[in-house]
Amino acid sequence: MSVGDATSARRLEVGGIGLNVLDDGEGPAVLLLHGFPDSLDLWRHQxxxxxxxxFRVVAPDLRGFGQSDAPEEMEAYALPAVLEDVVGILDQLEVPSLRVLGHDWGAALAWGLAALHPERVERLVAISVGHPATFPGSMEQRALSWYMLFFQFPEAEEALRRDDWRFFREAFGGGGDLDRYIEDLSRPGRLTAGLNWYRANISPESFVSAISSAVPAVSCPTLGVWSSGDVALTEHQMTSSAANVNGPWRYERIDDASHWIPVDAPERLNELLIDFLTGEESR
Structure with a gap:
């Protein structure tokens, strides 16, 4: 049984969107936010x-993924809309503030939550993805992000599915839970929903011009974690995030792990998480 099917998972309605949310454990709350093309099952080791x-763990299937609803409109996946989902979940579960952990798009969402709703975030852990302000400035990062441009094309869905998802398998380099991803994305409308996260939030213009981030600096204690086997994100975009953290900043590098650190290096990540989340640094 997957984490998302556990008896501690429930379905919440937030702004007309049905969201599958795991709510397990007792104690200080920790919010876990996954990215593409994952679900809350990414966190099965955490x-x-x-x-x-x-800790009390709150982990949703974000809209478009897992067992949550997948709106058809591209605009529904813009980060401000998804951020409303997260705030709505916390309100319904009566969690005024908590620690937040995000990976991939979930990390981008976590940065936004900490910056725009600072009263809700006590501590922040960003895995793989640094502060949004670090993305536009590096030519190396733009080159690694070629797939984000590819996802903009209407033909992307057909190309990814062709030859038993061969392009998809090669692009992801064997990392993560490929068979699980393909099974999930093969459901009607789910591949388009996943790509719409990129289409709604990444413009082609951002690759050729300096576009400032709409996300301010964060003030809470922040841990950034990056892995040496990440083929999509540079170490610099994470380490340079220190300039966008006004509170205590800590950086940890994990070697011999792909982009999917929670799956590839669960023991090391769990050690870092428990150490950081139980820390006493002040804002």
Whole structure:
């Protein structure tokens, strides 16, 4: 049984969108936000480690993924709309503030939550993806992000599915849970929903011009984690995020792991998480 099917998962309605949300454990709350093309099952190694360490874990399938609804409109996946989902979940679960952990698009969302709703975020952990302001400035990062441009084309869905998802498998380099991703994305409308995260938030113009980030600096204690096997994101975009953190900043590099650190290096990540989330640094 997947984490998303656990008895501690429930369905919440937020702004007309049905969201599958895991709510497990007792103690200080920790919010886990996954990215593309994952679901809350990404956190299957972190949930028991955190609940076993005295935390309450809240982990949604973000809109378009897992067992949550997948709106058809591209605009529905713009980060401000998804951020409303997250705030709505916290309100319904009566969680005024908590620690936040995000990976991939979930990290971008976590940065936005900490910056725009600072009263809700006590501590922040960003895995793989640094502060949004670090993305436009590096030519190396733009080159690695070629797939974001590819996803903009209407033909992207057909190309990704062709020859038993061969292009998709090669592009992701064997990392993560490829068979699980393909099974999930093969459901009607789900591949388009996943690509719409890129279409709604990444413009082709951002690759050729300096576009300032709409996300301010964050003030809470922040941990950035990056892996040496990440083929999509540079180490610089994470380490340079320190300039966008007004509170205590800590950086950790994990070697011999792909972009999917929660799956590839769960023990090392769990050690870092429990150490940081139980820390006492002040804002």
């Amino acid at each position: 949930v028991p480690a955190l609940t076993g360490s005295g």
